[in-house]
Amino acid sequence: MKTVSIAAVGDELLNGQRVDTNSSWLQGRLLGLGFQTRQVVLVPDEVELIAAALHQISSISDVVIVTGGLGPTEDDLTRHALAQILGEPLEFREDLWQVIEEYFRRQGLPAALTNQVQARLPRGTRAIPNSRGTAFGIAAEKEGKRYFCLPGVPREMMVMFDDYVAPELAAGGADEVVVMSKVRCYGVAEAVIAEKLGDLMRRGRNPLINSTVEEGDILLHIIAWAKDKTEAEKMIAADRELLCRLLGDAVYGFDEQTLPEVVGGLLKEKGFKLAAAESCTGGMLAKMITDIAGSSEYFLGGWVTYSNEAKMRDLGVPAGLIREYGAVSEPVAAAMAEGAGRKSGAQAAVGISGIAGPGGGTPQKPVGMVCIGLYFDGKTEVRTFRFSPVGRDWVRRRACLTALNWLRLLLLKV
Secondary structure (H helix, E strand, C coil): CCEEEEECCHHHCCCCCCCHHHHHHHHHHHHHEEEEEEEEECCCCCCHHHHHHHHHHHHHCEEEECCCCCCCCCCCCCHHHHHHHHCCCCCEEEHHHHHHHEEEEECCCCCCCCHHHHHHHCCCCEEECCCCCCEEEEEEEEEEEEEEEEECCCHHHHHHHHHHHHHHHHCEEEEEEEEEEEEEEECCCCHHHHHHHHHCCCCCCCCCCEEEEEEEEEEEEEEEECCCHHHHHHHHHHHHHHHHHHHHHHEEEECCCCCHHHHHHHHHHHCCCEEEEECCCCHHHHHHHHHCCCHHHHHHEECCCCHHHHHHHHHCCCCCHHHHHHHCCHHHHHHHHHHHHHHHHEEEEEEEEEECCCCCCCCCCCCCCEEEEEEEEEEEEEEECCCCCCCCHHHHHHHHHHHHHHHHHHHHHC
């Protein structure tokens, strides 16, 4: 497999002002083209350091991609570093300057003299058009190594890569075709999955299976490489079937599917309506559900009953339950779910009450403790979960996703 390395240029990437999302996006695109990423480096706005990084990563890669440092200001130095690597001077390109002037003219603005540096490219290199800005990309080659310099602005970089760089790399002929897929799991620990899969996750296997954790989801990435796309897709399909057989109901979806999307599909399929009663999650569950287009077909509505008074007034939770057990308790969460189901007429309803933090916890009811009630087809179940108290938003999201996954498992049995 051919190799590529990426250099992301900019002081802002190293001082915490901005996260390098470009490199992650590029890695996915490049793997799909048959290029394995060998290294990603962050480099400050200094000519010598940029040049040193390009020299180092070009020694281990067939292709080098640089993002950032192509603007019109004094700290935009990527073109200077590339010129140093190539051993060629920067030349002013009148044709490029005319394009830049026309870009500003269309906006009713004059081009600044500082923009002229964007029309300077190392001699012998090619300009990569930028339909969304004034920063031309640069394509170059030296001693069998290919260089592509792109702007750091994501919306510009992505279009330029897809329109110009990707076709060039594809035309160059990768050694193999790479196809990727994801198997999404919830409700089971990553270590348990690894134990069940065993040798399937060994390094060097084709397809390669690795795992990442994303807000409670366990994502199993299947990466297959073969001489043609059809063969790679067959390998992916075989491994997906194998993983589903080994992991059973822990698998909820594939590729870019989300848990709310999958649950919504099951609600429609089974003819169930859903309602929600939320306290600590503050409407987050309802938002997750209604983020899915067409959710009005199965979601009737919800209540955010943050105070005890609201729980009693809007959902009919008995005052005695709250006095005896407290708002964060299994009896209250169950009553919230039943109240939402009764008032809405839904066959399924979720009640959530917990302590999201950062304060408010006690030794008996610590931060991260969440009680979830689930009214389903005339019966009510309730459980207590203790999520890691790593942040308020984390606890709230885990509570919502856990409730949805529990509902998913019940719907599968209908």
